[in-house]
Amino acid sequence: MGRPRILGLCFAGTLSALGAFSASAQTYPSHPIKIVVGFGPASSADILARMLARQMEQKFNQAVVVENRAGNSSMLAAEAVARASPDGYTLFMATVANTINPAQTNSGFNLGRDMAPVALLAVVPNVLVANPSVPANDLKELIALAKAKPENLTFGTSGAGTASHLAAELFNNKIGTKIVAVHYQGGSNQAVNDLLAGRITLMFNVAATLAPHIAAGTLKAIAVAQPRRAGIMPRVPTMQEAGLADFDAGIWMGLLAPANTPPDIVNKLSAAANEALRSELVQAALKPQGIDSLGGGPAEFSNFIRADIDKWTSILTVAGLRKQ
Numbered sequence: 001m002g003r004p005r006i007l008g009l010c011f012a013g014t015l016s017a018l019g020a021f022s023a024s025a026q027t028y029p030s031h032p033i034k035i036v037v038g039f040g041p042a043s044s045a046d047i048l049a050r051m052l053a054r055q056m057e058q059k060f061n062q063a064v065v066v067e068n069r070a071g072n073s074s075m076l077a078a079e080a081v082a083r084a085s086p087d088g089y090t091l092f093m094a095t096v097a098n099t100i101n102p103a104q105t106n107s108g109f110n111l112g113r114d115m116a117p118v119a120l121l122a123v124v125p126n127v128l129v130a131n132p133s134v135p136a137n138d139l140k141e142l143i144a145l146a147k148a149k150p151e152n153l154t155f156g157t158s159g160a161g162t163a164s165h166l167a168a169e170l171f172n173n174k175i176g177t178k179i180v181a182v183h184y185q186g187g188s189n190q191a192v193n194d195l196l197a198g199r200i201t202l203m204f205n206v207a208a209t210l211a212p213h214i215a216a217g218t219l220k221a222i223a224v225a226q227p228r229r230a231g232i233m234p235r236v237p238t239m240q241e242a243g244l245a246d247f248d249a250g251i252w253m254g255l256l257a258p259a260n261t262p263p264d265i266v267n268k269l270s271a272a273a274n275e276a277l278r279s280e281l282v283q284a285a286l287k288p289q290g291i292d293s294l295g296g297g298p299a300e301f302s303n304f305i306r307a308d309i310d311k312w313t314s315i316l317t318v319a320g321l322r323k324q
Helices: 002-027 044-060 075-082 097-105 139-148 163-175 188-197 207-216 263-278 280-289 298-318
Strands: 033-037 064-068 090-095 115-124 126-130 154-157 180-183 202-206 220-224 251-258
Touching: 002 263, 033 044, 033 075, 044 064, 044 090, 044 115, 044 251, 044 263, 044 280, 075 090, 075 097, 075 115, 075 251, 090 097, 090 115, 097 163, 097 298, 115 263, 115 298, 126 163, 126 207, 139 163, 139 220, 154 163, 154 188, 163 180, 163 202, 163 298, 188 202, 188 207, 202 207, 207 220, 251 263, 251 298, 263 280, 263 298
Parallel strands: 033 064, 033 090, 154 180, 154 202
Antiparallel strands: 090 251, 115 251, 126 202, 126 220
16 A cells, blocks of 8 residues: 555655646746856857847847956866756856866766756867968878978977867878977967968967957968858858868867756746857957857757867877876
């Protein structure tokens, strides 16, 4: 007699919990939402977060505030949000740094497992450029040159283990070369200056930064390092179009919540974020910043994160950059 009663109570408890999830989604949000960005003001992630926040405020009739918490390639912000209450009121604007950094440091943090993917939002395209002195005008010519005379080429990067460095290592891995990477710890500005001066020959960097130099003819655009052409330079082919398949080294951005956030709330946030992303106001504001919208729900973003972790873990391992 006791067992059926216990089962009945468990079933009732499950229904009660499901009902609570549904009710929480119906009343959500009832107070302000916070989006934590792991980089400083005016960064691409910050710009996108603030654009979304303004649109989501109108959708939810609640304040949506952006908090900048820079440090450790945005991992401080990621780990702080992962520890927050899973109620949908603390969100994180993730970037490719949050799949690269844990794979590089072997930290055990996993973006897809330790957080709830909400929406894949946008990408800052990287483009491969060359100094005009390099005797190659397209990707096929560059690959032939790299295989014949790799010692004549060097990649400038924004620092060891950064997105620009790993794009170079991905390129080496894809074509079977060992072009030397030259790291600039102060960021990309000095690397771009040295590329313009011919002290280095190649670089992957964000399209918006390189566009003026390409337009002036002081740098040669070889290919965009992502599956789609960059909105800011639509005439430059992708790696795929230029002959190198499955090459994606764009600086993506997406929204996540703490793990175990109720699915109804995650879906409500995802719908609002994607709606905001599609708005004419946001689209018009993103383009001059060199940010291309993507869009995608929780399942799509979860698959994307898993593939990104696998890709960078493999590249870091082959390049000997993983810390044990």
